[in-house]
Amino acid sequence: MKFRRYAGLLAMLGMLGYSANGSLAQEKVVKIGLLTDFSGVFAQLAKDIEDAWMLAYDERGGMIAGHKIEIIREDAENSPQVAVQKANKLIKSDGVAVFGGLISSGGGIALAGLADQEKVPFVAGFAVADELTGKYCSPYVARTSFAANALQSAAGAYWASEGAKTAVFMGPDYAAGHAMRDGFRRGFEGGGGEVVLEIMTPLGSTRDWGPSLLRAQQSNAEMIYSFYAGSEAVQVVKQHSDFAMKQSMPLRGDMWLYDEALWSAMGGAQLDAVQITVYTNALETEASERFKEAFKKKYDRLPVASNAMGYTNANAIFDALAVAIEENNGELPEDGAKIITALSNLELDDPRGPVRFNASNNAVQDELYMIRIVEGPEGLHHELIAHTPYGEDLPGCDM
Numbered sequence: 001m002k003f004r005r006y007a008g009l010l011a012m013l014g015m016l017g018y019s020a021n022g023s024l025a026q027e028k029v030v031k032i033g034l035l036t037d038f039s040g041v042f043a044q045l046a047k048d049i050e051d052a053w054m055l056a057y058d059e060r061g062g063m064i065a066g067h068k069i070e071i072i073r074e075d076a077e078n079s080p081q082v083a084v085q086k087a088n089k090l091i092k093s094d095g096v097a098v099f100g101g102l103i104s105s106g107g108g109i110a111l112a113g114l115a116d117q118e119k120v121p122f123v124a125g126f127a128v129a130d131e132l133t134g135k136y137c138s139p140y141v142a143r144t145s146f147a148a149n150a151l152q153s154a155a156g157a158y159w160a161s162e163g164a165k166t167a168v169f170m171g172p173d174y175a176a177g178h179a180m181r182d183g184f185r186r187g188f189e190g191g192g193g194e195v196v197l198e199i200m201t202p203l204g205s206t207r208d209w210g211p212s213l214l215r216a217q218q219s220n221a222e223m224i225y226s227f228y229a230g231s232e233a234v235q236v237v238k239q240h241s242d243f244a245m246k247q248s249m250p251l252r253g254d255m256w257l258y259d260e261a262l263w264s265a266m267g268g269a270q271l272d273a274v275q276i277t278v279y280t281n282a283l284e285t286e287a288s289e290r291f292k293e294a295f296k297k298k299y300d301r302l303p304v305a306s307n308a309m310g311y312t313n314a315n316a317i318f319d320a321l322a323v324a325i326e327e328n329n330g331e332l333p334e335d336g337a338k339i340i341t342a343l344s345n346l347e348l349d350d351p352r353g354p355v356r357f358n359a360s361n362n363a364v365q366d367e368l369y370m371i372r373i374v375e376g377p378e379g380l381h382h383e384l385i386a387h388t389p390y391g392e393d394l395p396g397c398d399m
Contacts, residue, residue, distance in 0.1 A: 030067040030321060030332060033090035033099030035083065035111075036125065038075040041204050041230040042103045044261050045306050046075075049101050049125055052310030055298055056318060064318055065325040067332075072096060076107050078204070083107035084114055091120045097332055098123060098339055100144075100317050101310070105129035105176035108143075112136040121336045123320075123343065125313035126306075129175045130183075133362040134396030139337040142344065142361035144313045146278060147393045148176065151254065152183030153190070154368050154391035155225070155276040159252065160191025166221040167193060168249075170212060170236070172228060173200040180227040180254075187391060188225075196221050206232065209239040217249065224249055229256035234265045241269035255279070255305035258373060263380060271380065273373045279308035279352045280371050282382040291351035308351045312363065315350070316343055360397040365390045 034053055036046045053071065062069050072094050076083035083102065090096045091114075100123035102108050108127025115122035116138035124132060124143035128151070133143055159167070169184055171177035177200060185195045197219045199212045206212075216224050224245075228236050233256060240251045251257075255277035258270050281292055281302045291311065295303040303311075320343035324333050333339065340361060348355040353365050370386040 028067040029070050030064055030325075031070045031072060031094055031096045032317060032321075033072050033074060033087070033094065033096040034101045035074045035076055035086055035090060035099050036101035037078045037103045037107070038073070040078040041232060042078055044230055044259070045103050045126065045256070046101075048261060048304060048306035049103070049310035049313065051299060052295075052303070052307045053101070053314040055295060056311055056314035058298070059294065060318060065322040066330060067321075067325065069318070076102060076104065078104050078107070080104070080107045080110040084110050087111055087114050087122070088118075091118050096120065097321065098317055098336065100313050101125040102127050105132065105148075105179065106174055108132050109136055109175065112138060112141045115140040119336055121339045121343075123313060123317050123340075125310060127176070129179045130394045131175075131179075131396070133360040134394055137360050137397035137399050139340055139399060142316075142340050142357065144316045144355070144363045145309055146365070146390075147183075147362055148179030149183035149186065149394050150362075150364070150391040151276065151278070151368065152180045152227070152391070153187030154388055155252075155254065156184040156187025156189070156193070157191045157391070158187075158276065158370060158386070158388045159223070159225070160188050160193040164188075164222050165193055166196050166219075166223075167252075168197045168199065168216040168219050168221045168224045169195050170199045170201070170216065170224055170226040170228075172203040172232065174203045177203070177227060183391070184225055184227075204232070207235065209236050210243070213240060213243050213245065217243075217245065221249065224251045226251060226253045226257055228253070229259070230262070233257050233259060234262050237266050237273075238269045246272070250274075259306065260302075260304040260382075261306070268380075270373050271375060274385070275371060275373075276388070277305050277369050277371060278365060279303075279305045280369050280382045280384060282371060282384045283351070283353075283369065285351075285353065287349050287353075288351045303351070312348065312350050312352060312355060315348060316346060316355075316363075319343075319346055319348070358393065360393065360399070362393055364393075 323342035
């Protein structure tokens, strides 16, 4: 009898302990999907995003507004079809509150439709196609990167202002490549230049760039402006150098063409290249210095532009969730659109510079940066040579 009374007392105390510590037994969790292109041509960019997400996660101690953060990773494999399959899994099986990170623009456009249909927020981290926050805009869709037209029209305007009159555009033949081409053309020709030739190559399958570079040479243009990323960027930069075109027809581009994460593979071919970027570790703002210090402490290297973009993506999602939860009495809102509304009202003191969001939920920076790759005592590094205004987003959102 004594044993039974003792066992009963223990059971009662256990129940009381469960009640008193219910917050521990029933810890609130917010699930967030990191859906990006971990395999294929964008694998390095995906790793850059993941590294930045984990830094932002660590800085919050893995918590948002009293909720433990659970990040669920999925590989979109650079395929719109796979991206939709994996997003459906995140939404319907894992129960994520929001998902972000995607690189591919084709996948981003597909996911915008799915997010709108399922009413679960999608915040693109890299996808740049103008339609994402234009034609396909939605109360459940945002992005933290930029629109292709905004970045590349700024690049085109800059090179026209520097006196360039003719250019060849080279890029991959898919949604983002077309958007980048159109943006550069608008800025360059709007500033008085002329794109005399467009060379669009199959994404992920080109290895020999000789025929394309020969066509560019035969155009007699002053420069090539190009958008490539990952392994394709390495191949284009090296083969352009092998063709001895660096002086006669310089290869200009953006931060993905001359991504620091690819420098070792480029073998010095990137020296003296000039590029436009949303972030450079040569930037000496307070926010950039804090980011550099924290990133180097965690990963023992300086961050690159894709790390900064991943960091913006994670912070915007985390901050928007925190606001939405706090405004909903400490609980996740049932309507995911409130998370996007909270995000669209954010003003981030970001390593990239001040980042805000326009009416189409598209990230906007006040300025962009032109940098040159130079050699110093510790090897190649960025030299900041100019600030240039952020370009304009295209109209088309009717939300």
